[in-house]
Amino acid sequence: METANKDRSLVSKVMDGLVSGIVEEKYGAILPPQDVLSKEFNVSRTVMREALSMLLARHMLDVRPKIGTRIRPMRDWRMLDEDVVSWRFRAKPDSQFLRDVIEFRVLIEPRASALAAMRATPAEIAGIREAFDAFRSIAPTDPAYQDADELLHTRIVAASGNQFFQQMAAIVRGALSAVNPIIMRKESSWETVVRTHGRVVEAIERHDPKEAEAASLALIDFTSDEVEQAFPVSHAERV
Template sequence: MEHANKDRSLVSKVMDGLVSGIVEEKYGAILPPQDVLSKEFDVSRTVMREALSMLLARDMLDVRPKIGTRIRPMSDWRMIDEDVVNWRFRAKPDPMFLRDVIEFRILIEPRASAQAAARGSAADVAAIREAFEAFRVIPPGEPGYQEADELFHTRIVIASGNQFFKQMAAIIRGALSTVTPIVHDRSGVWEGAIASHQRVVEAIERRDPKEAELASLAMIDYSAEEVGGRFSAEPPARV
């Protein structure tokens, strides 16, 4: 059992190292042969083979005869997988990726906020307020700021009671880890973020689904405008 746990730990470490190399464009389009990678990571070929198979299962790699192991475009990666989500958000963001991130949030978070207002338990609502109070007292860049923001949004998704929305929490956390540092390093933005978050909390506490949805949408729009301004990319259009 101990040996098996050690092998699983090694596989995880190798996967993490391979992904770091991929997102840092260390390998180019084709990975080196397995024996070369095994020497690079100082592991057996069995461990390397299992690590590669895990990335294959996540649609990150593609094995082709006479070509080798090709790295697939990040847009093909299986984003519903939490590991893949975390890895994808390590890469340097580009305008199209940021657009997709914001569009995803527009689809999920406003509706989750409305459902949290309509059917979240008293404990759920109290947890959202608690996360907001932690968020509002930590300035951007200070330890715990990012975690507090992510916890706030995650608790809203959980309070929605929708099992599919809960599965999306990892993507929302990843989205925030990418967008928040871009948005909140500008003067005056933090105060606006606090106000927009507070509007969502208060609507949920009043059990007002419509206002909660509108407040959440306004909160995301606020981020979209800031991101668009920084990257010269138009904020995603809404119907």
């Protein structure tokens, strides 16, 4: 049992190292042969083979005869897998990726906020308020800011009561990690962000789904405007 746990831990470490190399474009389009990778990570070929199989199952790699193990485009990665979500958001963002992130949030978060206003239990509403109070007390420069923002959004999505939305919480958290560093470049953004989050929370507390949805959409619109200033999106990328 101890050996099995050790092997699983090794596989996880190798997977993490491989993903770091992929998102940092260390390997190019094709991974080195397994024996080369095994030596690089100082693990057996069995461990390396299992790590590669796990990435294959997540649609991150593709084995081609006479070519080798090809790294698939990030758009092909299985984004419903929470590990893949985390790995995907490690890569340096580009304008198209940020566009897709914002479009995803528009589809999920406003509706989740409206459902939370209709369905949240008193305990869930108290948890949302607690998360918001913690969030607004932390400066954007504080390392705890990101965690506080993610907790607030996660609790709102969870309070929607929709199991599919709840499964998307990892992507919401990843989206926040991608856009927050861009938004918080301006000192003036923090007040707007806190105020708009407050609108969402207060609407949920009042059980006002229309206002909760509108406030959530306003928050994402503000994010979109700030991101577009930093990463201009061409007309071709919009459609």
